[in-house]
Amino acid sequence: MGKVFSSVRRRLRTWVQIGFTALTNGYAAGFAKGTIYKGPTKAFCVPGLNCYSCPGALGACPIGSFQAVIASRDYKFTFYIVGFLMLVGAVFGRFVCGWLCPFGLVQDLLYKIPFIKKLRRLPGDRFLKYLKYVILAGFVIILPLTVLDIVGQGQPWFCKYICPSGTLFAGIPLVASSPPLQQALGWLFTWKVGILAVLLLLSVAVYRPFCRYLCPLGAVYGLFNPIAFYRFRVDGQKCTGCAVCQKACPMDIPVYKTPNSPECIRCGVCKKSCPHGAICPTLSKNRVKEAQ
Known part of the structure; x- marks a missing residue:
């Protein structure tokens, strides 16, 4: 399932x-x-x-x-x-x-x-x-x-x-x-x-x-992108800088460094690929927890 x-x-x-x-x-x-x-x-x-x-x-x-x-x-x-x-x-x-x-x-x-x-x-x-x-x-x-x-x-x-x-x-x-x-x-x-x-x-x-x-x-x-209501956040306590998000990103963006790059089309692949759950969109249910 x-x-x-x-x-x-x-x-x-x-x-x-x-x-x-x-x-x-x-x-x-x-x-x-x-x-x-x-x-x-x-x-x-x-x-x-x-x-x-x-x-x-x-x-x-x-x-x-x-x-x-x-x-x-x-x-x-x-x-x-x-x-x-x-x-x-x-x-x-x-x-x-x-x-x-x-x-x-x-x-x-x-x-x-x-x-x-x-x-x-x-x-x-x-x-x-x-x-x-x-x-x-x-x-x-x-x-x-x-x-x-x-x-x-x-x-x-x-x-x-x-x-x-x-x-x-x-x-x-x-x-x-x-x-x-x-x-x-x-x-x-x-x-x-x-x-x-x-x-x-x-x-x-x-x-x-x-x-x-x-x-x-x-x-x-x-x-x-950097100021839009819908944007991405990276939890600094969870992120290890492993760059898995960049490897997964089809636009080749270092998301762990610039989650709101002007090149990002918000496909969400980086969020799904992060092994630590460090990437969170502002509309996520976990947005408050992630931002702390």
Whole structure:
């Protein structure tokens, strides 16, 4: 019975990811007809990457929505989206990345493919992990604000030139169902499919390369990890510094040193692997005891 319960716990996160992906991309008619849902729920953001143009999307992506507003010639700031990101970040941090993001689910499933040598990190990981902050500052904020067309309108640079989630869930399904779009394809679609293909191939060998190195939404939420309502604590009296948590962590984080690293996606593997029970989330029943 204990083995069955343990197996259920290991699969819980995957089922939560699948359920949330189905919930936020549940407009089946969009995939069948090659159309985009434009109902009232599209005015609201969902926590993870969720391309507005995905045929099944019932909500909007916070990064895409943010760019759409600041790139507009009529608006330069969006209190709703910034407030949304701050609220979600302050409560959950990168828990969203680990449990609620559809593209995170895709990477997780690819990493489960066996018979491929797994890498702990890419060469240059120490520097590459900061690339997502460069993308956040440059492609999400600065370029949409400063590179304008003749009428003063900017572009959603990250969505247009980088976002692999939008390519996978929106671009490819829409192109596959529309002959006119297929005839109009150019270099940009080829470029984005190339980015997607590289990331999907890397995901088989390296755990979540997009989340680690490129995702601006993960960069935003990661800034809140140390102060989020949901975070991890390490009991200094129980922890021996054995580093078992780091060996188990798919993101290769030294949890015993930095339990609330901006890179942590709150998958919980470290907590389960700790032989001394030293790692405790703030929402645990043992949080008071662990904190003492």
